[in-house]
Amino acid sequence: MTGLEVAGLVLAAAAGGAINAVAGGGTLVTFPTLLFFGTPAIIANATSTLALVVGTSGSIYGFRDYLAPIKTWILRFLPVSVLGGLIGSVLLTHTSNRTFAKLVPFLILFATVLFLLQGAFRRAVHLGEDQSKVASFRFWGAMLFQFGIAVYGGYFGAGIGILMLAALGFVGLTNIHEMNALKTSLGSLINFVAALWFVFAGLIDWPRAMLMTVGSVVGYYGGAYYSQRISQRHVRQIVTLIGFALSIVTFYQQFIHR
Numbered sequence: 001m002t003g004l005e006v007a008g009l010v011l012a013a014a015a016g017g018a019i020n021a022v023a024g025g026g027t028l029v030t031f032p033t034l035l036f037f038g039t040p041a042i043i044a045n046a047t048s049t050l051a052l053v054v055g056t057s058g059s060i061y062g063f064r065d066y067l068a069p070i071k072t073w074i075l076r077f078l079p080v081s082v083l084g085g086l087i088g089s090v091l092l093t094h095t096s097n098r099t100f101a102k103l104v105p106f107l108i109l110f111a112t113v114l115f116l117l118q119g120a121f122r123r124a125v126h127l128g129e130d131q132s133k134v135a136s137f138r139f140w141g142a143m144l145f146q147f148g149i150a151v152y153g154g155y156f157g158a159g160i161g162i163l164m165l166a167a168l169g170f171v172g173l174t175n176i177h178e179m180n181a182l183k184t185s186l187g188s189l190i191n192f193v194a195a196l197w198f199v200f201a202g203l204i205d206w207p208r209a210m211l212m213t214v215g216s217v218v219g220y221y222g223g224a225y226y227s228q229r230i231s232q233r234h235v236r237q238i239v240t241l242i243g244f245a246l247s248i249v250t251f252y253q254q255f256i257h258r
Contacts, residue, residue, distance in 0.1 A: 005037045006211060013051055013212035017219025021059040021184065022227045023239040024161015025108070025246040026052060026219075030212060031158065032253075039205055045092065046198035047205045047212070049157060053191035055216025056184055062224025063181035070182040073173070077182075080147040081189045088154020089194035093201050105250035107152065108159040112243030115166040115236075135172075142171040146186070153190040154197075158250070160187055162243045176232040176239075184224070 001009075012033035016026030027048055034044035060067070145167045153160040164183040173179050198204055227235055 001037075001207065001211075008033055008037065009208055009211045010215035013055065013215030014219035014222075016048075016052060017055045017058065017216035017221075018223035019219075019242065020052060020056075020161055020187070021062065021220045021223025022180070022235065023165070023242040024163070024183070024187070025159045025242060026161075026216075027156070027158040028246055028249060030216075034205075034208065037208075039208065042092065043203055043205050045156065046195075046201075046203035047209045049191050049198060050195040050204055050209050051212035051216050053188055053195045054213045055220045056188035056191070058217040058219075058221030059184045059224040060181075060188065062221050062228070063177070063184060065228075066175075066178045066181040067185070069175075070178050070185070073168075073182055074185050077143070077146050077186050078189060080143055081150045081186050082193050084147045084150020084152075085154035085190035085193035086197065088151040088156075088190075089197035090154075091151070092155045092194075093197070093203070102254050105247055105254055108162055108243060108250060109247040112162055112166075112240060112247060115162060115169060115243065116240050138171050142167045145170070150190045153187065154194040157191065157194070159243075159246055160190065162239065162246070165239060176235045177228055180224070180227065180235075184220075 012029050016028075016030040018026070019029065020026035030048040030052065031044055034048060035041065039047065146164070149160050149163045149167065152163070161183050164186060165179055168179045168182060173182070227238075
């Protein structure tokens with residue numbers, strides 16, 4: 001590898017880790033960077049997943065003060081996250097990215113709009129309904145949505161942070177720092193299962209993965225650290241802006257720039 005490639009991979013991984021810590025979508029930085037330096041698509045996807053999952057340790061440490069209140073939610077979402085991540089990673093080894101990747105822009109846009117409107121939606125369903133039924137519907141709906149996110153995350157993973165934040169808001173979580181801590185924990189589980197499968201399948205470019213791991217640890221920790229030092233309202237605004245930006249970029253990549 002040239003010095004330019006080494007620097008490019010480390011910086012891309014740091015940027016991807018920071019974006020994932022705040023909102024999600026870091027794969028849309030790391031994956032194209034690997035492609036740019038000549039890594040085959042499926043190898044690039046697997047290598048990016050492994051580098052980012054190791055890097056989540058920095059983000060989880062950065063959010064350590066918010067882990068205690070969300071332990072129950074981690075346990076609730078853990079089974080569907082692990083199962084979905086395994087299914088998605090197995091699917092990747094048997095199919096191509098092309099068709100599934102075309103869904104990425106629509107998924108990210110849908111999740112961003114849902115995240116933006118979740119407060120109004122919660123208030124709407126809260127009026128004139130049996131609250132036990134509403135809570136049950138929201139919980140099982142979020143579980144099903146999380147399973148779908150996990151399958152997608154194991155397969156490709158771009159934007160799963162935005163999708164998970166939308167799902168967590170749907171079940172009634174409102175503290176964006178706790179939501180980010182939970183999103184990071186669940187995302188790391190999904191990516192960990194996928195990464196194990198990719199290692200088993202021999203899809204990892206190890207020299208590039210090791211370089212990107214260094215960058216992603218720094219990026220994840222920095223993103224988690226600094227996101228807690230601005231108001232929840234501003235973090236929500238950043239998440240929304242990142243979501244819409246990722247939607248525009250992925251629409252351009254999939255349907256305009258061919």
